[in-house]
Amino acid sequence: MKSILKSVLCGALFYSGYHWLFNWILAKLLQEKGELQIFLAHRIINSSSKRSSELNLDKLYIKWGQAMTEKEFVRRASFLKRYCKIISMQKAIEKLKVGRLGYQYKVLTFDDTYYDFISVVVPILKKNRIPATFFLTTGIIETEKYLWFDEVATTVNSLSHPKKLSAKAEFVRLICNFIILNDPYKIRDSILGVLKKKNLTKSEESSHASLYLTWSDIQKICNLDFIEIGAHTVTHPVLTKIPISQAKDEVVGSIAQIESHIGKRIVFFSYPNGQFNKQVQQLVRQHFKAACATGNGSMEDMFALKRTNLGQEPFHVFALRATGLLRRIKMLLNKIRVISI
Ligand SMILES: [Zn+2]
Numbered sequence: 001m002k003s004i005l006k007s008v009l010c011g012a013l014f015y016s017g018y019h020w021l022f023n024w025i026l027a028k029l030l031q032e033k034g035e036l037q038i039f040l041a042h043r044i045i046n047s048s049s050k051r052s053s054e055l056n057l058d059k060l061y062i063k064w065g066q067a068m069t070e071k072e073f074v075r076r077a078s079f080l081k082r083y084c085k086i087i088s089m090q091k092a093i094e095k096l097k098v099g100r101l102g103y104q105y106k107v108l109t110f111d112d113t114y115y116d117f118i119s120v121v122v123p124i125l126k127k128n129r130i131p132a133t134f135f136l137t138t139g140i141i142e143t144e145k146y147l148w149f150d151e152v153a154t155t156v157n158s159l160s161h162p163k164k165l166s167a168k169a170e171f172v173r174l175i176c177n178f179i180i181l182n183d184p185y186k187i188r189d190s191i192l193g194v195l196k197k198k199n200l201t202k203s204e205e206s207s208h209a210s211l212y213l214t215w216s217d218i219q220k221i222c223n224l225d226f227i228e229i230g231a232h233t234v235t236h237p238v239l240t241k242i243p244i245s246q247a248k249d250e251v252v253g254s255i256a257q258i259e260s261h262i263g264k265r266i267v268f269f270s271y272p273n274g275q276f277n278k279q280v281q282q283l284v285r286q287h288f289k290a291a292c293a294t295g296n297g298s299m300e301d302m303f304a305l306k307r308t309n310l311g312q313e314p315f316h317v318f319a320l321r322a323t324g325l326l327r328r329i330k331m332l333l334n335k336i337r338v339i340s341i
Contacts, residue, residue: 014316026328034104040307043067044120063169068311088131108132118217135232135270138257215261222262230268239280
């Protein structure tokens with residue numbers, strides 16, 4: 001109810017056009033210039049010339065929140081480019097270190113090694129001169145393997161029940177959250193075993209080549225001056241749920257594979273599913289300059305940087321948050337509350 005009310009109010013403010021005036025007044029009043037925000041995205045989908053089975057899977061990814069359409073991505077990236085300043089992860093870390101954040105700085109990051117990065121995202125970034133960081137899960141590159149949550153999505157997509165797309169997306173979300181909260185390996189395999197009562201036919205599968213990057217794709221991407229490559233483990237386990245020796249193999253293994261293929265040092269990491277604890281952070285600290293979490297992170301912790309899902313909120317809420325108005329309204333309300341106490 002609260003989020004619906006927030007969305008309606010944000011919509012009225014955004015589409016009236018008065019948000020710029022409010023934002024300017026609040027920025028002056030609060031003497032607040034802006035903040036660094038890191039966005040996270042996964043698949044960016046262009047559905048043209050795809051088979052119907054792939055189109056169905058694309059729709060499921062979008063409903064599940066693991067994908068955005070190319071059109072929506074262009075809309076949001078263009079907005080950020082026009083009204084904020086999109087910088088690289090490297091620049092963001094430099095600014096965080098010296099506390100120089102007096103502007104609406106934004107960083108774009110993409111997780112999980114999807115083929116969409118080279119087929120859809122890179123041409124858009126190149127055209128608009130937007131920097132970005134791609135975090136790679138190395139164990140699925142040029143193998144027959146799929147990321148575990150892609151297996152969940154593909155399997156649920158092939159089931160005859162539930163029929164409704166929204167119910168299927170909720171089912172995928174529930175299974176993934178359950179796996180993340182528990183032991184990922186044992187439970188994942190049991191759940192997939194139960195779901196796969198029948199083998200997927202070729203037409204139901206999304207082909208490995210259409211879903212993930214190859215090393216040759218990655219070599220092309222990493223030579224572009226606006227792209228940074230980071231590590232995201234070998235098999236995308238929940239690092240807090242496995243022994244620390246195994247977590248070390250995952251972290252070190254992904255660095256070794258990426259560096260041997262691209263010939264550059266890797267300095268950024270992102271935690272699979274944003275999950276970390278002190279022990280895992282300590283491990284990551286030994287190998288990287290900085291690491292990204294998800295919404296559970298913070299801009300004060302260089303090894304658990306907070307990231308916001310680029311496509312999670314409706315466009316008008318995203319726009320008001322990106323330009324700082326929502327944060328300034330919150331700051332103003334906090335000041336009023338303090339004064340009234
Ligand atoms: Zn991931």
